Amino acid sequence: xxxxxxxxxxxxxxxxxxxxxxxxxxxxxxxxxxxxxxxxxxxxxxxxxxxxxxxxxxxxxxxxxxxxxxxxxxxxxxxxxxxxxxxxxxxxxxxxxxxxxxxxxxxxxxxxxxxxxxxxxxxxxxxxxxxxxxxxxxxxxxxxxxxxxxxxxxxxxxxxxxxxxxxxxxxxxxxxxxxxxxxxxxxxxxxxxxxxxxxxxxxxxx
Amino acid sequence: xxxxxxxxxxxxxxxxxxxxxxxxxxxxxxxxxxxxxxxxxxxxxxxxxxxxxxxxxxxxxxxxxxxxxxxxxxxxxxxxxxxxxxxxxxxxxxxxxxxxxxxxxxxxxxxxxxxxxxxxxxxxxxxxxxx
Numbered sequence: 398x399x400x401x402x403x404x405x406x407x408x409x410x411x412x413x414x415x416x417x418x419x420x421x422x423x424x425x426x427x428x429x430x431x432x433x434x435x436x437x438x439x440x441x442x443x444x445x446x447x448x449x450x451x452x453x454x455x456x457x458x459x460x461x462x463x464x465x466x467x468x469x470x471x472x473x474x475x476x477x478x479x480x481x482x483x484x485x486x487x488x489x490x491x492x493x494x495x496x497x498x499x500x501x502x503x504x505x506x507x508x509x510x511x512x513x514x515x516x517x518x519x520x521x522x523x524x525x526x527x528x529x530x531x532x533x534x535x536x537x538x539x540x541x542x543x544x545x546x547x548x549x550x551x552x553x554x555x556x557x558x559x560x561x562x563x564x565x566x567x568x569x570x571x572x573x574x575x576x577x578x579x580x581x582x583x584x585x586x587x588x589x590x591x592x593x594x595x596x597x598x599x600x601x602x603x
Numbered sequence: 604x605x606x607x608x609x610x611x612x613x614x615x616x617x618x619x620x621x622x623x624x625x626x627x628x629x630x631x632x633x634x635x636x637x638x639x640x641x642x643x644x645x646x647x648x649x650x651x652x653x654x655x656x657x658x659x660x661x662x663x664x665x666x667x668x669x670x671x672x673x674x675x676x677x678x679x680x681x682x683x684x685x686x687x688x689x690x691x692x693x694x695x696x697x698x699x700x701x702x703x704x705x706x707x708x709x710x711x712x713x714x715x716x717x718x719x720x721x722x723x724x725x726x727x728x729x730x731x732x733x734x
Contacts, residue, residue: 488618529627532623533623533716536620537713538619539620
């Protein structure tokens with residue numbers, strides 16, 4: 398209801414201003430314009446316009462950020478893949494450790510089965526305890542893996558939000574000329590293996 | 604006391620954790636273990652293979668551990684199966700939810716061999732007392 402009243406006020410004030418302008422009366426025009434300015438500075442309007450300004454400012458700074466770093470949108474899927482690779486790599490390392498622990502346990506069990514000097518028994522038992530601890534310590538892989546998967550999810554959500562914004566900003570894919578860091582399979586398709594590197598070097602006479 | 608010949612199913616989406624739990628159980632004298640990587644495959648296993656005890660993670664893709672627990676309690680043939688939850692989920696509400704769903708024990712990762720042994724003892728003492 399009040400919005401309708403306000404709109405009626407605005408129409409009336411605008412009509413007054415137009416009439417003043419058409420009649421060429423500067424005093425009347427100034428009065429009408431002042432009334433318009435007063436209408437404009439109403440509290441609700443002020444708050445709304447401030448919010449609109451802040452929103453506009455934020456949008457331009459995000460756009461500026463995306464423009465100054467054109468790789469931002471492209472880096473995110475890359476970051477997800479790299480994090481996924483960390484999970485894979487730690488999983489492989491943990492399994493390798495567990496393989497070695499299993500082998501050592503078998504050896505320790507074989508030692509136990511043989512006639513040994515009495516003083517060896519507590520030593521072998523202590524080795525077995527440490528082997529169990531080493532196996533248990535590998536649970537870091539599960540915990541860190543779960544945390545990394547969570548972060549991958551967060552990056553995914555930021556990526557989607559940024560992709561939406563990117564439609565307004567227009568982000569392009571370019572080579573930044575920086576170092577790539579450790580190669581991640583399926584991500585760094587241009588990365589080469591040691592064999593490839595050796596062949597390349599040999600081709601260069603090295 | 605615990606029957607060392609019982610069949611234990613280990614459910615976790617991380618193969619390293621399945622292996623660690625299996626190793627710990629072996630250390631405690633339990634050698635008959637099966638593995639599943641989520642609730643769905645665990646249920647399929649339980650419906651086809653005799654099993655006496657389930658150790659399950661909570662957060663898994665597919666069917667989660669809490670859903671598995673509820674499915675076990677809702678299945679007349681499996682309802683009495685003891686379930687131990689071994690999970691990184693450490694919120695009060697979650698532990699309460701698991702308890703309300705009928706979990707027999709709850710271990711928060713990271714955990715130690717001593718914790719596993721203690722919880723197993725407790726579960727089987729309680730089951731023996733109830734029997």
